[in-house]
Amino acid sequence: MSLILKNVSKTFEDAKGDVLNNINLEIQNGEFVCVVGQSGCGKSTLLNLIAGLEKPTSGEILLNGKRFDGPSANRVVMFQEHALFPWLNVIENVKFGMKLASLPANEQEETAMKYLRMMQLEEYRDYAIHQLSGGMRQRVALARALTLDSEILLMDEPFSALDKQTSNRLRAELQEIWLKTKRTILFITHSVEEAVYLADRVIVISPAVNSIADVISIDLERPRYVYDEKFVDYRHRILEEVQGNTGNEKK
Amino acid sequence: MKKNKLFQSKYISEIIFLCGVIILWQLFYTLGVDVLSIWKAYAMPSPAGVLKSFGLLCQNGSLLPAIGFSLLRGLLGYLISVVAGSILGLLMNCFPYLHRNLRPLVMGVQTLPSICWVPFSILWFGLTQQAIIFVVVMGSAFSIAIASDNAIRNVPPIYKKVALTMGANSRQVYREVILPASFPELISGLKQGWSFAWRALMSGEVMTTCIGLGQTLITGRNLADINQVMLVMIVIILIGIFIDQMFFGKVERYVYQKRGL
Numbered sequence: 001m002s003l004i005l006k007n008v009s010k011t012f013e014d015a016k017g018d019v020l021n022n023i024n025l026e027i028q029n030g031e032f033v034c035v036v037g038q039s040g041c042g043k044s045t046l047l048n049l050i051a052g053l054e055k056p057t058s059g060e061i062l063l064n065g066k067r068f069d070g071p072s073a074n075r076v077v078m079f080q081e082h083a084l085f086p087w088l089n090v091i092e093n094v095k096f097g098m099k100l101a102s103l104p105a106n107e108q109e110e111t112a113m114k115y116l117r118m119m120q121l122e123e124y125r126d127y128a129i130h131q132l133s134g135g136m137r138q139r140v141a142l143a144r145a146l147t148l149d150s151e152i153l154l155m156d157e158p159f160s161a162l163d164k165q166t167s168n169r170l171r172a173e174l175q176e177i178w179l180k181t182k183r184t185i186l187f188i189t190h191s192v193e194e195a196v197y198l199a200d201r202v203i204v205i206s207p208a209v210n211s212i213a214d215v216i217s218i219d220l221e222r223p224r225y226v227y228d229e230k231f232v233d234y235r236h237r238i239l240e241e242v243q244g245n246t247g248n249e250k251k
Numbered sequence: 252m253k254k255n256k257l258f259q260s261k262y263i264s265e266i267i268f269l270c271g272v273i274i275l276w277q278l279f280y281t282l283g284v285d286v287l288s289i290w291k292a293y294a295m296p297s298p299a300g301v302l303k304s305f306g307l308l309c310q311n312g313s314l315l316p317a318i319g320f321s322l323l324r325g326l327l328g329y330l331i332s333v334v335a336g337s338i339l340g341l342l343m344n345c346f347p348y349l350h351r352n353l354r355p356l357v358m359g360v361q362t363l364p365s366i367c368w369v370p371f372s373i374l375w376f377g378l379t380q381q382a383i384i385f386v387v388v389m390g391s392a393f394s395i396a397i398a399s400d401n402a403i404r405n406v407p408p409i410y411k412k413v414a415l416t417m418g419a420n421s422r423q424v425y426r427e428v429i430l431p432a433s434f435p436e437l438i439s440g441l442k443q444g445w446s447f448a449w450r451a452l453m454s455g456e457v458m459t460t461c462i463g464l465g466q467t468l469i470t471g472r473n474l475a476d477i478n479q480v481m482l483v484m485i486v487i488i489l490i491g492i493f494i495d496q497m498f499f500g501k502v503e504r505y506v507y508q509k510r511g512l
């Protein structure tokens with residue numbers, strides 16, 4: 001898997017100026033990349049472009065050297081709201097993508113149960129979505145996203161609607177799954193701590209230039225500890241970059 | 252167990268309430284007609300009179316066929332409305348051009364009281380069954396079209412996005428996401444469509460001469476028998492409630508409960 005963004009810009013018809021301007025980015029196979037930046041700087045737009053839900057105004061995005069047209073199952077997205085289907089129960093939700101692909105029923109069942117077990121949700125397989133807590137819903141959504149073995153998993157602030165404790169637990173679980181399965185993940189967050197905890201590389205998007213301000217490789221052993229000195233250093237450094245770029249004008 | 256009890260007590264309290272209403276009605280009648288002579292007896296229906304009327308219509312065997320024919324006509328017209336209305340709604344949803352231009356028109360026509368279609372319908376079909384069914388279809392198809400268009404439009408876009416990024420093609424998006432997601436609202440639309448159809452049916456039936464509840468109602472008027480008129484009105488209401496509760500109500504409750512709404 002390789003994903004390359006070349007001079008990608010995005011302008012919305014009804015918005016003034018570029019939302020994203022000249023983005024260049026390369027994501028390697030098996031890499032965990034986090035994108036941070038202030039609210040409204042275009043993080044979700046970047047993810048939507050890669051997902052194929054939006055088209056770049058200029059530039060090109062290449063997956064394994066090829067352009068794509070529109071969304072597809074090799075770039076599964078997990079959204080901030082769980083977006084589970086309320087008319088399906090837990091297991092049916094997890095099977096949804098495989099059902100679209102018309103996989104054999106027993107394979108659907110096996111894979112779905114494998115990921116439910118991974119998320120420690122196997123006893124909840126027949127529950128209705130409204131019977132689950134917020135954290136459990138996000139875990140079901142994660143299980144659903146993982147079943148498709150997509151080339152890259154795109155996650156748009158998947159844990160930010162949860163309380164701190166739950167989101168901390170989920171990010172640890174996500175890291176474990178990533179270590180186990182070595183998937184390629186692009187993870188959007190507004191929490192620098194979350195980014196430093198999870199990422200191989202952190203990409204900072206600055207609203208001042210509507211583009212990538214910096215890319216920071218996180219050289220820390222996993223699992224990481226948020227009180228570790230180096231962790232705190234990274235965190236401060238990135239936080240300054242995230243804030244600094246708009247703080248300029250105010251100062 | 253507890254739930255069952257609750258239901259029972261709910262039914263019982265409803266029955267007691269209805270009995271109270273009927274007793275009040277009888278009291279009102281006795282006071283107004285017999286004691287104070289404010290109204291003439293022929294101008295005021297009474298529970299006893301309605302009951303007698305009921306016995307009479309059952310005896311001469313005209314009530315049951317009237318109910319049967321009305322229901323049959325109503326259902327037929329309604330089914331046509333459902334098919335035509337959902338197709339129209341779907342078309343308005345698929346083609347932005349139709350949504351922009353046709354929808355306001357459909358909205359406008361929908362506000363037309365169904366009785367307004369009667370003269371038109373009689374000119375087209377004469378005093379026939381078809382005329383009544385035409386009125387029923389005109390009375391409910393447009394509301395079903397608008398409702399189904401709305402139902403589809405109100406599906407949260409995120410559901411569609413999820414399906415698309417998991418590889419759904421546009422047919423799968425419709426079948427696996429948009430249809431089930433809009434189902435609760437679709438049911439409400441169909442339910443409302445039924446109540447429009449039932450009303451339109453009566454407008455049609457009172458204007459023509461086919462056997463049906465509408466005709467029985469008109470016969471009551473021609474005989475100056477206010478009790479028969481009242482009886483037929485009560486029957487119409489009861490059938491309306493019955494179908495609303497027994498069919499649509501059940502489906503709605505099931506769907507809502509399953510989704511935790």
Ligand SMILES: Nc1ncnc2c1ncn2[C@@H]1O[C@H](COP(=O)(O)OP(=O)(O)OP(=O)(O)O)[C@@H](O)[C@H]1O
Pocket residue numbers: 012013014015019037038039040041042043044045046190
């Ligand atoms: N469909 C759209 N049409 C017009 N403008 C849009 C559209 N989508 C996003 N924008 C604009 O693009 C900018 C970036 O939006 P985006 O959602 O990518 O921000 P974000 O970085 O994800 O913010 P947050 O952290 O709050 O989620 C915003 O100014 C927004 O108003």
Ligand SMILES: [Mg+2]
Pocket residue numbers: 043044045156
């Ligand atoms: Mg966003």
